[in-house]
Amino acid sequence: MSEQILCHACQAFLDGAREAANFDGSPPYKHHSSADSLKSALTLGCAICTSLFGAYATLGSTSWARDKPIEQPVVESWVFEFHIDCDDYFPNQILVLEDAAAKSGPCGKPIRGNSGGEDALAFFASQYDVCRTTHTTCPRWAPSSHFFPSRVIDVGCRGDAEVCLRVANTIDAPQPYLTLSHCWGQSQPFTLTNKTVAQLERGIPVVSLPQTFHDAILVTRRLNFRYLWIDSLCIFQDNLDDWHTEAGQMSDIYGNATCCIAATSAKDCNTGLFIDREPHALEPIKIKITESRSLSSTHLPPPGLYWASFRWTNYNAIDHAPLNQRAWVAQERYLSSRVMHFSREVLFWECFERFANEASSNGIPYKGGFHQFLPSISSLKTHVFGMVMGLSPARQAPNAEQVTPALLTPTCQFDYDRWKSFLGVYTQYLMTKEADCLVALSGIAQNIEMVTNDRFVAGLWRGNLLEDLCWQAEKYEIDRDRSSRPTTWRAPSWSWASLNIPLSTNYHWAYVSDTDKAEILDCLVDAEPSGQIKSASITLRCRLIPVAVRIETNEGFDRAFAHIGLRSRSSIEVEIDDWSTAASRTAGTNIWLLVLRDIFLSGDGGLLEGLVIVLSTNRPPSFERIGMFSHVAYPDSKSEVQDHPKLRAYEELLEKYKETEEKVVELV
Structure with missing residues (x-):
């Protein structure tokens, strides 16, 4: 050269x-x-x-x-x-x-050449063969070796002009199958409905399907598989009950698939998988x-x-591609044990023991910035899988390939901060239907529930609920003139899913110890099988501090302060969830601070955090969250510890908390 x-x-x-x-x-x-x-x-x-x-x-x-x-x-x-x-x-x-x-x-x-050529697809075939025959950890991710989707597309053999829809009970024993992860885009693809089901079961020409579906069928055939699961062709799109049932099985559908075909660079279903290079x-x-x-x-x-x-x-090639800007794809990638990424220039293979592309088929080097950082979804998945590998069934039955949920005994604690980092990214993803916010997470939640024995409650974790309640919206993403709430109710006010804006991930503090200032008595969630919430409430034993909230504007930026009448005349800055209703919701005197946690920071500092609540407009005498507070008392130097105004306010706020009568309240 x-x-x-x-x-x-x-x-x-x-x-x-x-x-x-x-x-x-x-x-x-x-x-x-x-x-x-x-x-x-x-x-x-x-x-x-x-x-x-x-x-x-x-x-x-x-x-x-x-x-x-x-x-x-x-x-x-x-x-x-x-x-x-x-x-x-x-x-x-x-x-x-x-x-x-x-x-x-x-x-x-x-x-x-073309990313759909024989040489390119041979890369995936060889990667799968290596994974199947030599990798010992990848098979352990699947929840159940006996699961098979309710419906799949039978792609037939190479060269067949048609494919058809098959129901599980017409197929002998569970068979290996692939899944497709793709963007629908603006155009509505051909879907399974009560009107099209007979046509799909008889057979439909491959050429009549969107290009991405056509290419996925070709890949399935070339890799010698017969069954392919595509959401729009395997879930009734005009039957809400079927949709809720199938959406609630995403953990099984993607988790038990042999491999997931990811249309990584395709912005819609008509773009296709293959690109001329x-x-x-x-x-x-x-x-x-x-x-x-x-x-x-x-x-x-x-x-x-x-x-x-x-x-x-x-x-670069995957995490910022069109596919991975969709909220639904987060769980599709998380749940899949193997993913074939059809990116814009290079094909990537991803499993638990190898991340490779066509140029580096034995694995991409991890040194020197090739992996600038693990994306939050991969970091969370790796962490949970590490817990799976440490579960007791592996010791009780060394040769077992699957984990029995009833036997789960984690050997390490679930890292809730890793979950929060993931949510910070997830809440930035695109979502066509606002109501899908928690539904698109249900598969990940089910997987983590199985491993940790924790409970997912309207987007928060029961085992970390007091801390999770103190979530904070990304203030710089808030449009002060437009509502931050979804058009239709989808989550209780105490859940981050009640907002349509990203979560902040910059509010974590390194602390020495923390003390709960409230007690969770009950947590009720009524949800569809898909994970969509119908109603939810939390009952707490706590103390409510009455406050007056004043909104100030400084250089065009609104800030809210809670005044408690402290001797130091200090105020507590609060973060408002929905600024479009801030003026009306903070008017008057029926506003309270609900202190949830007292955190001792290193360096003689302290932090009190909790919620700003008001009486519910729809369900009095219950309360609703309208914001949160996180009052940090961290002196600038050791010499200022005794005279620091924020530290004095912190101590006086604690005194006010102790003086307040304990009561039981319900948050909705």
Whole structure:
């Protein structure tokens, strides 16, 4: 392979210009300072910029955000990270340089042609074969080896013109099947209804189905499977009872599937799985570095020939793809033991023991920023699976492949903070139907319930309920002029699911100990089999502190403060859930602080947190949450401990709590 043309910006950087431009300083080193500069590099045919532009498919100013040396088993490599400097968000791209003198070619295999070609699909076939025959942990994720969906699509054999709907009782014994995870998009795909069921059971031409369904059928056949589960074709879309029943079985449907086909890059069901790729644009290129202005630099490679390639990380190619912006897909990916990701440029395989793509079929290296961080869904899944692997049945029956729920005895505690991090991301996902907010989580909830013996109550966990009640909405996502509530009631006021805005994940504090200031007496939830809530309430023994709430506007930003008449004349800032009704809900005197937790922080600090509640407008004398408070008393220095105003207010608030009569209240 001949050496490639590089533009002045790329060559200058690699020859040490970045080192001379204060590598550790801020702002980051500018690679191209304007779109015109990047255009000129593309016109010149700069190999690096052409690859970078192909990865972004957009113009903008680029910066070198970070670079660092890494170590590989065979050859030393350098990793550089690009990002677009503009108002819109674009995921970073990673450039890897490998010493060409150490080997004849770069790490990884070449990527060829269409992503639906024989070579591409052979990658998935080989990955599945390795997983099935050598992986010992992957089979243990499935809830039950005897489960089979109520209905599946019988794809027949390769070359068949039609497929048909089959009911479970017409199939001999549970058979292996695949699932499809996809975006419906704006267009309504052909669906299972009372009018179409007879047609589907007789058989329907493959060519009449949306392209994504057509391609998924092709993949199922090529991998020698016969049955495929597709939500819109296997759940009656005009029968609400059937929908609730089937939606409540997502944990079993995806958890017991042999593999999940993920239409990762498809924005709708008509896009399809397969994409024509330009092999040359995906190949590593050979570049020459002539000199380094700082020979002692460890941040830049020494002069010589290098293989340069943009590696595709799961964070870029999968987590920011169209499919993974949908709320429903979170549980589809979580529940599946194996996933075949059809991303825009490269195919990815994901199971518990391997994350690989076509270029790195033995697994993508974890060093050097390839995995910038585990996405919250993968982090949660890995944590729960670690608990599954530590369950007592594995010791009682070493050869058993499945876990019996009745025998579950976790050997480690469930990490509720990991769940909160996941919710912070989940609540940003897109959802076509507001009512699906908790339904789209029911499969994950069932899985965690099975492992932990905890109980999922309207989006919170019974074993961590006092802390979970203190959730906080992301204040910068709140539109002060528009309601934060869904159009139709879907959750009690004390649940984060009662809002349509993301949750904040920036309110966690490292604490030494905590004391409960309220007691949960009862928690009642009436829900559909799907997980959709019909009614819910919590009964607590607690103390209510009456307050007056004042709303202040500072530089166009509203803030709310609760005044209790403290001797220090301090006020407690509160976070309002729905600012569109803040003025009416906080008017008058019927407002209370419900203190839930007293937390002792390191460094002589303290924190009181709880809810801001009012009498329910629909169910008096019950109460509703309208916000939360988290009063932190953390002095700036040791010398200020005794005189710190927030610490004095914290102590006086505790005194007020002790003076208040204990009572039993119901939250709805």
